[in-house]
Structure formats: structure tokens, C-alpha cells
Amino acid sequence: MLVARLATSLLLVCSACGGTSAPDRPDSGSPVDAPPPDADPFAQPRATADQPDDEPDAYQVHLLYVVPADRAGVATLDVDGTLRRAIAAADGWLADRTDGLHLRFDRAAGLVDVTYVQLADDERTFAAGIDAGGPRGIRARLEATLHTTFDDPNKMYLVYYDGLALGTCGEAPRPGRFPVQYIGGVWSTTMIDTAAPAGATTVRLLEPATLNVPTPPFAAQLGTEVVTVTAIAGTTATLAAPLAAAHPALELLAPANRPPDCRSNPWSSDGVAWTYAVFVGLHEIMHALGIVDDAAPDRAPPPTAGGHLAATSPGGLDDLMYQGPANGRCGDPAPTPAQVRCQLDPGRRNYFNTPAGSGVVDLARSVFIDPTPAGAVPPPGW
Ligand SMILES: [Zn+2]
Missing domain, CATH: 3.40.390 (Collagenase (Catalytic Domain))
Incomplete structure (x- = not known):
């Protein structure tokens, strides 16, 4: 497995890059159905099965x-x-x-x-x-x-x-x-493994120790709700305030200060x-x-x-x-x-x-x- 590191900014990825036709170049010798010069050779149609191999017997x-x-x-x-x-x-x-x-x-x-x-x-x-x-x-x-x-x-x-x-x-x-x-x-992120009703002051977490959930207290997102976890005992997390809304099982508990996703x-x-x-x-x-x-x-x-x-x-x-x-x-x-x-x-x-x-x-x-x-x-x- 890999340790976390800081991410840098996202890059935009161009897939088709817009061009629709090549300029007319009668001397180029290109076949008439050649892709436009700005076509992206890495972008290809989806395949749902292994295609015929160029080197069938090789590792x-x-x-x-x-x-x-x-x-x-x-x-x-x-x-x-x-x-x-x-x-x-x-x-x-x-x-x-x-x-x-x-x-x-x-x-x-x-x-x-x-x-x-x-x-x-x-x-x-x-x-x-x-x-x-x-x-x-x-x-x-x-x-x-x-x-x-x-x-x-x-x-x-x-x-x-x-x-x-x-x-x-x-x-x-x-x-x-x-x-x-x-x-x-x-x-450093886990889930609640059972549904939590509005008003609850504790939630049950999936493997908080194994998943390196931070030591409380810490702020986190539970779904779209911001919560503060004040203690974790075993798999039970105690919250600083009652939940404002109900949360379904498997909703993520994502600490605010976790490493970048x-x-x-x-x-x-x-x-x-x-x-x-x-x-x-x-x-x-x-x-x-x-x-x-x-x-x-x-x-x-x-x-x-x-x-x-x-x-x-x-x-x-x-x-x-x-x-x-x-x-x-x-x-x-x-x-x-x-x-x-x-x-x-x-x-x-x-x-x-x-x-x-x-x-x-x-x-x-x-x-x-x-x-x-x-x-x-x-x-x-x-
Ligand atoms: Zn490794």
C-alpha cells in the first residue's frame, strides 16, 4: 500500500480536442480517412471484453x-x-x-x-x-x-x-x-455501519482504528452534516451535539483534516x-x-x-x-x-x-x- 501525500491541483483532460476535419493537404499522401491531426490517440471506444492480442503468447x-x-x-x-x-x-x-x-x-x-x-x-x-x-x-x-x-x-x-x-x-x-x-x-475516513436517527449523540463506526481515523476531538463530515467527534470507544463515536438529520448506514464519516483524497x-x-x-x-x-x-x-x-x-x-x-x-x-x-x-x-x-x-x-x-x-x-x- 501507499502512504498519503499532498495532492497538487487538478489538470483538465482533453478527450476529443474539438477538431472535426483536417485541412486539405493534397501533397501530404495521407489516406483520406486519416484522423484529424489533433485527434487524441489515447481516447478510444469502450471495450467490454479483452480484444485480440497483438502478441497472443507473450506475458x-x-x-x-x-x-x-x-x-x-x-x-x-x-x-x-x-x-x-x-x-x-x-x-x-x-x-x-x-x-x-x-x-x-x-x-x-x-x-x-x-x-x-x-x-x-x-x-x-x-x-x-x-x-x-x-x-x-x-x-x-x-x-x-x-x-x-x-x-x-x-x-x-x-x-x-x-x-x-x-x-x-x-x-x-x-x-x-x-x-x-x-x-x-x-x-482516515470510515463509515457508519448502522443507520443513525436524528437526535442521536453516538454513531457506530466501521473499523475506526484500522482505518486510522484521527484521535478525537475532530471535526468531520457525516454525509452533508458537519459533526464534531469528541470520543471513540471501540467502534462507538460520541458526538458533541445531537445529529440534526437522520443518516443511512454506510454514510461516510470524513475527518476535515484528512490527507487529500x-x-x-x-x-x-x-x-x-x-x-x-x-x-x-x-x-x-x-x-x-x-x-x-x-x-x-x-x-x-x-x-x-x-x-x-x-x-x-x-x-x-x-x-x-x-x-x-x-x-x-x-x-x-x-x-x-x-x-x-x-x-x-x-x-x-x-x-x-x-x-x-x-x-x-x-x-x-x-x-x-x-x-x-x-x-x-x-x-x-x-
Ligand atoms: Zn507498495
């Missing part, structure tokens, strides 16, 4: 855009080009840091293939995990929902989940097949610029590849979750796989790969171009690298 990362039922009308990151721009920016940075290596993404007719999947549940029900697992199990529930349809043994499925997730912007198994970026992730992080505007949202997807893919190996010399000690590097690694807070008490800097935006401060194991001893015989999982020897390196191996357990 590859396939994108899934998963949308809860109540966001079906507004979630458009597959068709407006946002997700393909994010992948292009992430892969451009990787090539810049590796003398031209790429991750192999599933492409159809040359374009990154994104499959749209709509869930039966609304986003709060799915985030709460009412019917299975609890809120921390959201990635496992996504995998359980998706893997019966998306089961190519040579594919990793990067899930862009466009719905609410409590306490995280990204999560991945290490190794595994379904890394997830939570577009609608929120920090994941959805406020900007995406790449042009398929080159790097942003926090670009960083998250690439970081989670690394985990699914088995990175950072438990045998890596600079791995972060507990309580940092496994799979990360410590601040004392050669890349410090700038390493793609850093996580720890200090905020990492890999989400800092930059307009070109060369200007990105995020680093890829610059000491070459933890997960990229590691010494022969060191035995740690090495991105440079992964079957997901394109072109496939000599002696490439799949992630452990594949």
Missing part, C-alpha cells in the same frame, strides 16, 4: 477499468484517454531509466487494450465489504470477482478501480496477478508528464512482479509493509519502491521523464539489474519486459 499486463454500479454513468477514464496516457507516461519513464526497456502491455491493433467491467454493487457496499471480508479485503474481493473472466495464465491484470476504497490509493499482492489502483481511495491527484495530461496517479499504477505492478524481494538488502523493516525499500536505500525517499514514515517523493509531478525525481533502484542491488546470483527478484530479468531478456523468468509462483 503482458492487461488493463481493467472496474466501475461500481452507481458510478456507471460518470466513469469515463477508459474512453477519454486518461488510463492510456498514464500507462504511456509510466512506460516512458521506465524506458528513460533503463536504456530503453519497456513493460509489455496488452495491445490490440497497437493500442493499449483496456477492458471495462461494471460491478453489481454500489461503491459504498463494495468498500464496506458487507457480504465478505471487511474493508481491508477490497482487493481480494475485486480479484475474486474478476478472475473467473480474466484468467489468461500469461497476463497480469492491472485494475483501475473507479470507486470508493477506505485507507488506500493502491494495493497489490507480491507476487500476484491483480494489482489495484484505487482511484476513489480516501484516507486519491481522486484529487492529477493524471498525466499528455502521456509523457509524470504524476502521482501515474506513479501508483507502476508501483503496484512492481509488487505483483514480486518486487521488492524479502531478500533485497535495503528492504524496509517492519512496521512498513513488506515489498518496500527503506529510506536508507541508495534511492532514499526517491525510490519507486520506498515506503516508510516519511513521505516518499515519487509522486512529485514532472513534465518529462528526465525531470522526474523518482528513481529505479539506482544502487542496482534491490530489484533492477541486481548482481548475478543474488537471487532477488529482478525486473531486468522479468518475462514482462519487452523485448524479452535472455534467461527471462516469470514472477515467483507463476
